[in-house]
Amino acid sequence: xxxxxxVDGLISGSLIGLGAIGITLTYSILRFSNxxxxxxxxxxxxxTLSVIAAIGALVGxxxxxGALSFGWPLIAATLIGMILTACLALLLxxxxxxxxxxxxxxxxxxxxxxxxxxxxxxxxxxxxxSSPTYFSRGIQMAIPIGLGIRITPDxxxxxxxxxxxxxxxxxxxxxxxxxxxxxxxxxxPALARVVGIDxxxxxxxxxxxxxxxxxAAGVMVGILVQIRPLMGLDLLLPMFAAAILGGIGxxxxxxxxxxxxxxxxxxxxxxxxxxxxxAIAFAILMAVLLVRPMGLFGRxxx
Amino acid sequence: xxxxxxxxxxxxxxALIFGLIALGLNLQWGQTGLFNVGIAGFVAIGxxxxxxxxxxxxxxxxxxxxxxxLAGWLAAAFVxxxxxxxxxxxxxxxxxxxxxxxxxxxxxxxQLVALNAQSLTGGPFGVAFIPRPFASLQDQPALxxxxxxxxxxxxxxxxxxxxxxxxxxxxxxxxxxxREDERAAISLGKSARSYRxxxxxxxxxxxxxxxxxxxHFIGFIAPNGYLPTLTFQVWxxxxxxxxxxxxxxxxxxxxxxxxxxxxxxxxxAVVPGDWQARAASLQIVxxxxxxxxxxxxxxxxxxxxxxxxxxxxx
Amino acid sequence: MSILDVPxxxxxxxxxxxxxxxxxxxxxxxxxxxxxxxVILGPNGAGKSSFIKAIAGLVPITGGEVLLDGKDITYGAAxxxxxxxxxFVPQTENIFPLMTVEExxxxxxxxxxxxxxxxxxxxxxxxFPDLARQRKLAAGSLSGGQRQMLAVGRALIVHPRVLMLxxxxxxxxxxxxxxxxxxxxxxxxAGLTIVLVEQNARAALAIGDRAYVLVEGxxxxxxxxxxxWDDPVVAELYLGQRRHA
Numbered sequence: 092x093x094x095x096x097x098v099d100g101l102i103s104g105s106l107i108g109l110g111a112i113g114i115t116l117t118y119s120i121l122r123f124s125n126x127x128x129x130x131x132x133x134x135x136x137x138x139t140l141s142v143i144a145a146i147g148a149l150v151g152x153x154x155x156x157g158a159l160s161f162g163w164p165l166i167a168a169t170l171i172g173m174i175l176t177a178c179l180a181l182l183l184x185x186x187x188x189x190x191x192x193x194x195x196x197x198x199x200x201x202x203x204x205x206x207x208x209x210x211x212x213x214x215x216x217x218x219x220x221s222s223p224t225y226f227s228r229g230i231q232m233a234i235p236i237g238l239g240i241r242i243t244p245d246x247x248x249x250x251x252x253x254x255x256x257x258x259x260x261x262x263x264x265x266x267x268x269x270x271x272x273x274x275x276x277x278x279x280p281a282l283a284r285v286v287g288i289d290x291x292x293x294x295x296x297x298x299x300x301x302x303x304x305x306x307a308a309g310v311m312v313g314i315l316v317q318i319r320p321l322m323g324l325d326l327l328l329p330m331f332a333a334a335i336l337g338g339i340g341x342x343x344x345x346x347x348x349x350x351x352x353x354x355x356x357x358x359x360x361x362x363x364x365x366x367x368x369x370a371i372a373f374a375i376l377m378a379v380l381l382v383r384p385m386g387l388f389g390r391x392x393x
Numbered sequence: 394x395x396x397x398x399x400x401x402x403x404x405x406x407x408a409l410i411f412g413l414i415a416l417g418l419n420l421q422w423g424q425t426g427l428f429n430v431g432i433a434g435f436v437a438i439g440x441x442x443x444x445x446x447x448x449x450x451x452x453x454x455x456x457x458x459x460x461x462x463l464a465g466w467l468a469a470a471f472v473x474x475x476x477x478x479x480x481x482x483x484x485x486x487x488x489x490x491x492x493x494x495x496x497x498x499x500x501x502x503x504q505l506v507a508l509n510a511q512s513l514t515g516g517p518f519g520v521a522f523i524p525r526p527f528a529s530l531q532d533q534p535a536l537x538x539x540x541x542x543x544x545x546x547x548x549x550x551x552x553x554x555x556x557x558x559x560x561x562x563x564x565x566x567x568x569x570x571x572r573e574d575e576r577a578a579i580s581l582g583k584s585a586r587s588y589r590x591x592x593x594x595x596x597x598x599x600x601x602x603x604x605x606x607x608x609h610f611i612g613f614i615a616p617n618g619y620l621p622t623l624t625f626q627v628w629x630x631x632x633x634x635x636x637x638x639x640x641x642x643x644x645x646x647x648x649x650x651x652x653x654x655x656x657x658x659x660x661x662a663v664v665p666g667d668w669q670a671r672a673a674s675l676q677i678v679x680x681x682x683x684x685x686x687x688x689x690x691x692x693x694x695x696x697x698x699x700x701x702x703x704x705x706x707x
Numbered sequence: 708m709s710i711l712d713v714p715x716x717x718x719x720x721x722x723x724x725x726x727x728x729x730x731x732x733x734x735x736x737x738x739x740x741x742x743x744x745x746v747i748l749g750p751n752g753a754g755k756s757s758f759i760k761a762i763a764g765l766v767p768i769t770g771g772e773v774l775l776d777g778k779d780i781t782y783g784a785a786x787x788x789x790x791x792x793x794x795f796v797p798q799t800e801n802i803f804p805l806m807t808v809e810e811x812x813x814x815x816x817x818x819x820x821x822x823x824x825x826x827x828x829x830x831x832x833x834x835f836p837d838l839a840r841q842r843k844l845a846a847g848s849l850s851g852g853q854r855q856m857l858a859v860g861r862a863l864i865v866h867p868r869v870l871m872l873x874x875x876x877x878x879x880x881x882x883x884x885x886x887x888x889x890x891x892x893x894x895x896x897a898g899l900t901i902v903l904v905e906q907n908a909r910a911a912l913a914i915g916d917r918a919y920v921l922v923e924g925x926x927x928x929x930x931x932x933x934x935x936w937d938d939p940v941v942a943e944l945y946l947g948q949r950r951h952a
Contacts, residue, residue, distance in 0.1 A: 116652050124490040126430070126497070133558050187685055198428050198489045202444070203688050205430055209625045210681025216674035246625045270815040271806070278803045281765055285797060286815040286861060287789035322622070366509040373498040380491060 096357035102246055102315065104353020105253035108346035109308035110326055111333035112260060113301025119277040119340030120297045121192070123200040127183065128305060128330065128348070129323025130211040131176050133387040135306025136170055136313040137173030138179075140226065158244040160227040161314065169310045173303035180302035181295065183207060189294075205233070208324075215320035226310075249311045255355050256307060257346050260300070264342050269296050277340055303337065328369065332376040336391025347387065351375070402538040404654065405647070409542075409549045414644035415630045416552055416639055417599030423636035424560055425592040426572040427481075428493045432499030432600060432627050437507060437619035438476050439469035439601025440608040444520040445513065445611070454520075455513050462526055466605045473601020478594035485589045492593075505570045507616035519615030523608050541610060548606055549643065552599055556639050559595075568592055603615065622677060626653065629680050632687045637696025644696035653680070713767045714738035715900050716762075716793070716869050723761035730769065731757040733924035737902075743902045744891070746911045749921035753857065755904040758800065758921060759873050762902075763795035764788050766833030776868065790818050794867035798874040801858035804847025808838050811846050811857055815864040824864075829949055831860035834890070852883035857888065870894065872903040876910060888914050912936055 110132060117125045147163040153162040187207060191200045203372050233241035240390075264270035269292075276283040276293045284290055305323075312322055337344025356371045379386060414436055429435070443465035445456035460468070483493040507514045514520065526544050530537045559565050567588055570581055589628045608614045626649065634645020653676065660672035687694065716739040724730040731754045739745040749755045760766045762773055764785030771950055773781045775793050783791070803811050812831055816824040832839035835856040841849065846857060862870055875891070876884040884907065892914045895901050905911035912918060915932035920941055928941055935941055 101521075118490070123492055126493075135520045172626050187689070190689055198426070198493070199688055201428060201490060201493050203685055205625070205628070206684035206688070208683070209621070210678045213674040213677035213681065217671050217678065220671065221674075222724075229566070231921060268814070268817050271810055272817060275803045275814045278805055279800055282797065282800060282803065284765065284785035285763060285789065287786045287818055287865060288814070289784075289786050320905050328494075328498050331497070335491070335494070367505065369505050373502045376495065376498055377483060380487065380495065382485050384491070 093361060094240050095356070096361050098240055098242050098246065099360075100357030101350065102235065102249060102353070104350035105250060105257075105346075106189060106311055106315075106349075107306050107326060107329045107353055108258060108334050108349025109253060109304050109311075110330040111337065111349050112257075112342055115307050115334040115337065115341065115345040116273070116297050116301050116337055118334065120273055120342050121188070121200075121294060123188075123192075123197045123204065124331065125212060125301075125328065126201065126204040126205075127208040129325075129327040130208050130215075131180060131302045131305035131323065132309030132312065132326065133215055133318075133320055133323040134179055134211060134309075135172050135176040135302070136309035137215055137320075138175045139168045139306065139310050140224065140313070140318060142168035142171045142175075143226070154228075155229075156264070158200040158231075159248060160229050160231055160245050165310075165314075167228060169307065170257040172310065173306045176306035176309075177299040184294070184298055212320050212324060219318055219320065222318045225317055226313050236299075245314055249315060252307070252311070256304065260342055261303070263300075269293075273297060276368045277308035325369070329353075329372040332379070334370040335384075336375060336379050336386055338386030340344030341388040343387070344386060344388035396535075399535045399538045402535075402542040404650075406538070406542045406545045408544045408647045409643070410603055410610065411627060411630055411650055412643040413545075413549050413603035413606065414551060414600050414627045415634065415642035415646045416549075416556055417596040417603065418627055418631050419596075419636060419639055419642040420556060420599065421593055421596035423631065423642070424565065424661040425568045426489070427485075427589060427593050427596075428489055428495050429496045429593075429596070429696075431480075431496030431498070431500035431503075432623060433619040433621060433623040434496070435477060435505035435597050436604035436623065436628065437500075437503045437616075438605070439473045440607075440614050440619070441507065441514055441520070441604075442472045442550070442601065443469040444523045444608050444614055445606035447524055448520060449524075452539050453512075454515055462520040462524055462609055465609075466602055469527055469605035470598040471600040473604070474594040474598035476526030477597025477600075478590055480597075481590035485586050485593070504616055504619060507619065514616075517616060519612045519613060519618075522610075523612050523614065525609055525612050527608075534592060544634065545606060545610065548602070552602070553639055553643065558600075560639070561696065564588075564591075580615040611631055625677070625684075626650075629651075629684050631694075632684055632692075633694055633696070635694025638694070638697030639672075641694050641697035645694065648696075711739065714740050714774075715776055717774040717777075717854070718903065719774070720754075720770070720771035721758065721761060721768065721773065723757060723766045723768045725757075725766060727769070731766070731924055732761055734771065735921060735926050736771075736917050736923060737926060739872075739902050741900060741902050742895055742898060743834060744758060744895050744903070744915045746908075746915035746918040747902065747904045747921055748908050748918055748935075754924040755813060755921050755923045756873055758924075759795070759871055759902070759904050760797075763793070789867070792865075792868035793866065794862040794870050796855075796858045796862050796870070796875065797870045798877055802846040802849070802854050802861075804845065806846055807843055808846050808849070808857055809842040812838075812861050812864055815861045818865065826868070827864045831863060831928065834863075835860050840910075852879050852886070855879060855883070855887055856890075859887075859894075863894070867899070869900045871900060872901070874904055874906055876905065876907045884910055908936070 110128065110368050114125065114128050117128065143164050146168060153164055155162045187203050188200055191203050216306050231243040231245055233243045245248055264274065271286045272293050273296060275288060276290060280290065329352050333348035335352060337348030352375055355375060356368050359371045360368055414432060418429060421429050428679055430628040446458050446460040446468055447465035448457045466558060480495055484495045508517055508707050529538045530540055571588060573587055630646040630649040634641030634647050640655050656676050664672040719736050720734045721732050722730050722734055723732040735744065735758055757766050761768050764783065768781055772779060775791055780791060809828065812828045813824060815828060819827065838857055838860060839854055846936050850856060853859055875887050879887065888910055891901055904910060912932045912935060918930060918932045918935045919926045920928040930938055
């Protein structure tokens, strides 16, 4: 077996994992499965693309950094895109989700997220059409790193970025006051209010973090593959499966779940063919639900 | 004039097939509170089952068993019910979100199988030459349209009456109790789960039957007929009609299908060619926004028992 | 209480319930003065727990007033009440089980200046040395009595003026009940006002100054804690029911 699947799997796994962090936080804190989360990825990627265009119009063309396919405008644009995506999530919460949450039926919120997802995705198709687009059309040379494995400079940087983001997230959740408040709220919302936690702030933080990470993941998909309005929808099932496999509410679990799914998918592509890739996440999801529904790091649902 | 009537019959036939799917969804969601995001997948299972069983033998595909149409429909309902029952079995002891995610996955996988299991499903080209009921009348288009409408209306009415009867039966009353009173659900314990699985399977059977009826109405199926948009349309139909009401499910389907077809015809006439695809996207945006607005302001829908009277607001 | 004094906690004609039109608390009034322990008693289903939760901001209030030190906080959010000095310890699920003991304390210090949080946590450890030994343990692994201590210690982190507790002795062994009430008495002597709802009337009245009997969502009687037990009216209202039961 060609070991190349390890690199491919780690990369798609980190993208799935980054997205799954948002899913798992939304589920454990806002208490619903957000079907629009994938669309935050797509919106983040398109938003970043638009900001790059704006930067390009202002300062002209810029050279890429080293052997990478992109230059500083992409980095700056991604940061702005993360803010924009967070604003989109907060807007959606204010218009839709918060109002339905107050009515107390969580499955109605899930349905609303499904409707919002359709609308968001089609709106992207309306604005940008459904044909794929790219951050850069240049071809990158893959560097051999031994054992028959090759990796491009872009891929290396994306892996490193994922490690940094996930470590930062983990430290944030375990060490910062906001992270503690988010964990407290996810364990017992009423008690969180009793101990003086501003729950509106926790909800805001959850949306901001989830959406910003979704945008980062969306940009990475855009750099490594392509940008399409459907890119988020295609990743939705793997992200849900990763969040459930890792154990709902667990940030390291979501990332580990993402890596397991990414690696399984990459292995399956080699063994049974690329066309069945999307079925792997479903197979893992069913196995987890039947055998250990609380996931690897999860606790039993109350 | 006869053309217009013929088109009317064609329109109503399509609308009633949606009505049939919406009836299945109403049993799952409206009566039992089970959230299905993979409607398209279950409809596709029914459509492909019947298509494979009833088409004449072909060289390039497994299947083509040349069964009678009615047998194909029954098999479609049965196979889809089994798929729904398994989905329910795996998820219904967990929080409702897991069912939603899993049904979403079912739709993804069914789509994948339809596309890739070429020897069974014909791949992207789908299955053609699905026998149509009363095909001998095909050379008289108007009459044929009306006969089709008659067949579809008969199936819809039969399913409607059966569901109405079910919802008033002791079984239906247990479902209602399960949905409205969490304590009742807990006191029923394990059997609560089994009631929910039964309801989910029965709803799946109706969806599978609808998929089969549609396949035989059009005579041709392909994977792109079962995209998430279908799921979404049916949800909009049930929510407009009023979830919980079988009458609302059917009326909502006719109304939303009319809006959908009307908006399509309007944009085809008004929007220049290269913008057509974009206009079609806006159609979906509009339905998505409508679904959200209904959830926010009129969760009881428009055509159910609480529709025009507006007695209850939740 | 003289007429000129403003009670530190003054609840007037409170109406509250989870659903509109279905009030559980139907016009109850109590007040508590500085350094006072006020006990709320009542038969099962009298609405004691909903009453104290409504004061804490956890049950929607539809009428009446809650004044803290003369300030109207009736419709303030629960987390703001804590910041204004009204702390509450729920009866059950009163700790975050998946966080460590120390994190449980720290999470309540969000409104304090960063530098002060550690000294407040140390105060809690001084008061409950058991907690200091288990600071790194998941709170979910603590015994019932230790959980109660953690919950009380956490409520005190912000130095509230009024501490409200919902049945602090429920489910505890007699040894722990005694310890909890001894601690509450110490806390009061240190300057806090305490309001507690209790089933364990004898233990509560032993440290209480004043007591109310809540019946059907209203206060039906008020009296000195020391003599309440023998009051024939109370026997009729509550203790009588209990003795017959």
